Amino acid sequence: MSTAGDLSRFSINQMTVKQLSLPELVDACRDLGVVNVGLWREPVQAHGVEATAKLVRDAGLTVTTLCRGGFLTATDPDERAAALADNRRAVDEAAALGTEVLVLVSGGLPAGYRDLHGARERIADALSVLGPYAEEHGVKLAIEPLHPMYAADRCVVSTLAQALDLAERFPAHQVGVAVDTYHVWWDDRAPAQIARAGADGRIHTFQLADWTTPLPEGVLTGRGQIGDGAIDMREWQGHVETAGYTGAIEVELFNDGLWARDGREVLAETAERFVSHTAA
Amino acid sequence: MSTAGDLSRFSINQMTVKQLSLPELVDACRDLGVVNVGLWREPVQAHGVEATAKLVRDAGLTVTTLCRGGFLTATDPDERAAALADNRRAVDEAAALGTEVLVLVSGGLPAGYRDLHGARERIADALSVLGPYAEEHGVKLAIEPLHPMYAADRCVVSTLAQALDLAERFPAHQVGVAVDTYHVWWDDRAPAQIARAGADGRIHTFQLADWTTPLPEGVLTGRGQIGDGAIDMREWQGHVETAGYTGAIEVELFNDGLWARDGREVLAETAERFVSHTAA
Numbered sequence: 001m002s003t004a005g006d007l008s009r010f011s012i013n014q015m016t017v018k019q020l021s022l023p024e025l026v027d028a029c030r031d032l033g034v035v036n037v038g039l040w041r042e043p044v045q046a047h048g049v050e051a052t053a054k055l056v057r058d059a060g061l062t063v064t065t066l067c068r069g070g071f072l073t074a075t076d077p078d079e080r081a082a083a084l085a086d087n088r089r090a091v092d093e094a095a096a097l098g099t100e101v102l103v104l105v106s107g108g109l110p111a112g113y114r115d116l117h118g119a120r121e122r123i124a125d126a127l128s129v130l131g132p133y134a135e136e137h138g139v140k141l142a143i144e145p146l147h148p149m150y151a152a153d154r155c156v157v158s159t160l161a162q163a164l165d166l167a168e169r170f171p172a173h174q175v176g177v178a179v180d181t182y183h184v185w186w187d188d189r190a191p192a193q194i195a196r197a198g199a200d201g202r203i204h205t206f207q208l209a210d211w212t213t214p215l216p217e218g219v220l221t222g223r224g225q226i227g228d229g230a231i232d233m234r235e236w237q238g239h240v241e242t243a244g245y246t247g248a249i250e251v252e253l254f255n256d257g258l259w260a261r262d263g264r265e266v267l268a269e270t271a272e273r274f275v276s277h278t279a280a
Numbered sequence: 281m282s283t284a285g286d287l288s289r290f291s292i293n294q295m296t297v298k299q300l301s302l303p304e305l306v307d308a309c310r311d312l313g314v315v316n317v318g319l320w321r322e323p324v325q326a327h328g329v330e331a332t333a334k335l336v337r338d339a340g341l342t343v344t345t346l347c348r349g350g351f352l353t354a355t356d357p358d359e360r361a362a363a364l365a366d367n368r369r370a371v372d373e374a375a376a377l378g379t380e381v382l383v384l385v386s387g388g389l390p391a392g393y394r395d396l397h398g399a400r401e402r403i404a405d406a407l408s409v410l411g412p413y414a415e416e417h418g419v420k421l422a423i424e425p426l427h428p429m430y431a432a433d434r435c436v437v438s439t440l441a442q443a444l445d446l447a448e449r450f451p452a453h454q455v456g457v458a459v460d461t462y463h464v465w466w467d468d469r470a471p472a473q474i475a476r477a478g479a480d481g482r483i484h485t486f487q488l489a490d491w492t493t494p495l496p497e498g499v500l501t502g503r504g505q506i507g508d509g510a511i512d513m514r515e516w517q518g519h520v521e522t523a524g525y526t527g528a529i530e531v532e533l534f535n536d537g538l539w540a541r542d543g544r545e546v547l548a549e550t551a552e553r554f555v556s557h558t559a560a
Contacts, residue, residue, distance in 0.1 A: 114512040116466070149429040151466035152510040153493040158466050186396070186431035186438050213433040217497040230432040232394040 005275030011036030011064040013207070013252035014043060016270060020263035022047045026059045028264045032271055038065040038207075038250045039097060041090060049096050056097070063099035064248040065142070065178075065205050066090065070104035072126040073119040073156060080122075083107075087130050095137040101204045102134065103142045103178050108153040119156040124166055131174035142204035143167055144178035147186075149219055160184055160193035167202055176202035179240055180252070182209035182223050185231045191239045198243020206240045207250045208233055208274075216256065223253045226273035233277040249278060285555030291316030291344040292547060293487070293532035294323060300543035302327045306339045308544045312551055318345040318487075318530045319377060321370060329376050336377070343379035344528040345422070345458075345485050346370065350384035352406040353399040353436060360402075363387075367410050375417040381484045382414065383422045383458050388433040399436040404446055411454035422484035423447055424458035427466075429499055440464055440473035447482055456482035459520055460532070462489035462503055465511045471519045478523020486520045487530045488513055488554075496536065503533045506553035513557040529558060 012025075012034055020028060022043060029037060037056065044052045044066070056063055069090035074080045087104075094102045106123050113119065127141065134141050143163040146155035157163050160177060167175040177197050184190040197203045210231050212224030226233060237249065251270050258266050292305075292314055300308060302323060309317060317336065324332045324346070336343055349370035354360045367384075374382040386403050393399065407421065414421050423443040426435035437443050440457060447455045457477050464470040477483045490511050492504030506513060517529065531550050538546050 109510055114510055114515075117468070147428065148466040149427065149495065149499070152491050159468075162468060186428040188397070188439075188442060211432050214498040215429065215495070218494040219429070219499065230389055230394055235394075 005272075006280045007033050007271055007275070008035065009249050010034060010271060010274045011038050011248040011250040012267060012270060013038035013067070013250050014040050015067070016251055016253040016258065017263040017267050018043070019259055020267075022052055022055060024263065026055055026061065028267050029061060030059060032268055034267070034271060035060070036062045036064045036248045036250070038067060038252065039063055039099070040067045041093060044093065044097065049093050053097050062248070063097045064250055065101040065103050066094040066097060066099050068103045068105050068144075069130075069141070071107035072104075072123045073107035073110060075110050075113070075122070084126060084129055087126070088133055091130070091134050091137050091139050094139045100138065100140055101142050102139050103144050103205065105144055105146060106155045106157045108150070108156060116151065116156050120162065120166065123157070124169060127166065127170055127175055131170045135171075135174050140173060140204050141175045142178040143175065144180060145183055147183045159187060160190050160197065164193060164197055164202065168200070172201040176204035178205045178207060179203055179236075180207040180209065181231050181233065181236045182211060185211055185236070194239045194243050198240065198245060203240055203243060203245045205250060206245055206247065207252045209251070209253050221254045221256045223255055225253060225255065225258065226251060226270065226277045234279050237278050249274070285552075286560045287313050287551055287555070288315065289527075289529050290314060290551060290554045291318050291528040291530040292550060293318035293347070293530050294320050295347070296531055296533040296538065296550060297543040297547050298323070299539055300547070302332055302335060304543065306335055306341065308547050309341060310339060312548055314547070314551060315340070316342045316344045316528045316530070318347060318532065319343055319379070320347050321373060324373065324377070329373050333377050342528070343377045344530055345381040345383050346374040346377060346379050347383045348385050348424075349382050349410075349421070351387035352384075352403045353387035353390060355390050355393070355402070364406060364409055367406070368413055371410070371414045371417050371419050374419045380418065380420055381422050382419050383424050383485065385424055385426060386435045386437045388431070388436060396431065396436050400442065400446065403437070404449060407446065407450055407455055411450045415451075415454050420453060420484050421455045422458040423455065424460060425463055427463045439467060440470050440477065444473060444477055444482065448480070452481040456484035458485045458487060459483055459516075460487040460489065461511050461513065461516045462491060465491055465516070474519045474523050478520065478525060483520055483523060483525045485530060486525055486527065487532045489531070489533050501534045501536045503535055505533060505535065505538065506531060506550065506557045514559050517558050529554070
């Protein structure tokens with residue numbers, strides 16, 4: 001039942017097939033020849049961090065990323081301290097799972113605030129604490145710029161240029177960026193920013209999702225299956241590889257239609273799409 | 281019943297109160313002391329172009345913009361010719377209405393295409409025909425960059441930088457840009473691009489809408505009432521005025537909630553919000 005084609009660089013992000021439990025996901029990966037997974041904190045915590053670490057280790061799976069830390073824009077001191085503590089736990093979990101990369105979604109504007117620049121500066125403050133902590137645990141932080149449609153309520157870092165402006169205040173082995181096609185495909189500056197990131201060893205993960213329309217209400221669950229939308233995956237793969245990235249390529253889809261289907265079927269389809277839309 | 285505060289620079293875009301017929305809109309403007317309107321082609325055509333021109337002229341209203349031309353990205357020769365012909369008609373209508381500014385929404389990717397750059401080049405080709413035609417009729421074209429969330433299906437021009445890269449191939453009195461807070465507020469490069477546009481006399485209109493979440497399905501009808509969202513209107517007004525813009529400030533909201541209410545009430549509320557959220 002293994003998929004034809006080279007899956008050595010393919011990683012399935014757990015959210016793509018969130019209908020599968022962790023043991024079901026691991027079984028399906030084994031059956032399909034998938035060797036890399038990206039995990040999310042909530043299902044990992046529900047299964048137990050140590051139990052998950054053992055499960056994936058025993059199955060020979062590589063954990064390419066843990067999603068996600070971040071949400072670092074609060075102005076309230078108590079909220080801010082709680083966010084830092086939670087991010088330290090996320091680093092601990094990443095280390096326990098044996099992944100090198102913790103993905104950070106920065107957080108949106110606090111209620112009533114209209115200052116994107118100030119919010120980005122609070123992220124920098126938090127990274128000055130979290131970067132060294134991550135390094136001590138052998139984990140790299142990846143700032144993920146999210147599409148500008150999330151700037152108010154989810155992530156004030158909207159472009160790779162902004163993410164790199166933050167990351168470059170820290171050593172590359174502490175803080176880099178996540179390049180996700182869904183978030184950057186519209187940006188004619190992104191190829192140059194990928195080169196900038198790669199020159200400095202700051203591309204900590206590369207993720208794929210396609211852009212399909214119309215967007216659903218709330219715009220969170222419209223990430224399209226590879227090949228269904230407007231994005232040329234090989235073009236973006238070319239950009240990150242020209243910039244020196246040789247790591248796993250993770251497919252991360254939040255999609256109500258895919259979640260309503262059989263998870264194993266979706267995993268098999270995603271692996272096939274990966275093979276047919278990326279360069280070996 | 282006139283609104284307290286200076287409305288001399290306020291312009292009500294017709295779509296904000298699309299529940300009002302053109303005669304109702306003109307009556308409401310007179311009652312509230314509103315002296316500027318932005319019009320849309322479809323309701324103007326339905327009322328008759330000449331009849332609309334007479335209606336607004338007799339009421340002493342200034343037409344600040346006509347929305348909209350554009351949709352210039354087709355590859356099919358017949359579709360392309362039809363788009364150019366329709367844009368010439370839009371210029372004729374703008375001239376008949378006595379407005380200097382025709383707003384252009386560029387168009388999205390043709391079905392099956394994934395080449396944003398190529399689509400932008402087809403817009404430049406079209407402008408080389410439409411720019412001189414507009415000049416002959418005393419009309420200026422305003423390329424409106426739309427938020428990146430519309431890049432695939434509506435407008436491949438996503439930033440002021442891209443819009444200016446196109447506009448600057450032509451004289452400023454032929455082609456400039458539309459600055460709309462809803463589309464540019466997330467972009468930390470936008471203030472510098474506004475300065476670039478202003479230095480060259482290319483800010484052909486300035487429009488306001490606020491950013492509110494969650495976005496509705498299809499993301500077309502979520503433009504928030506001034507003051508309800510994440511955007512600091514005075515900050516953006518400051519940017520365009522520092523860049524030399526002294527024209528009307530148009531409020532253009534597409535919002536199901538506002539459309540469901542009494543149109544006169546919405547117009548009065550919008551005028552009040554304008555006064556309280558902009559600098560006199």
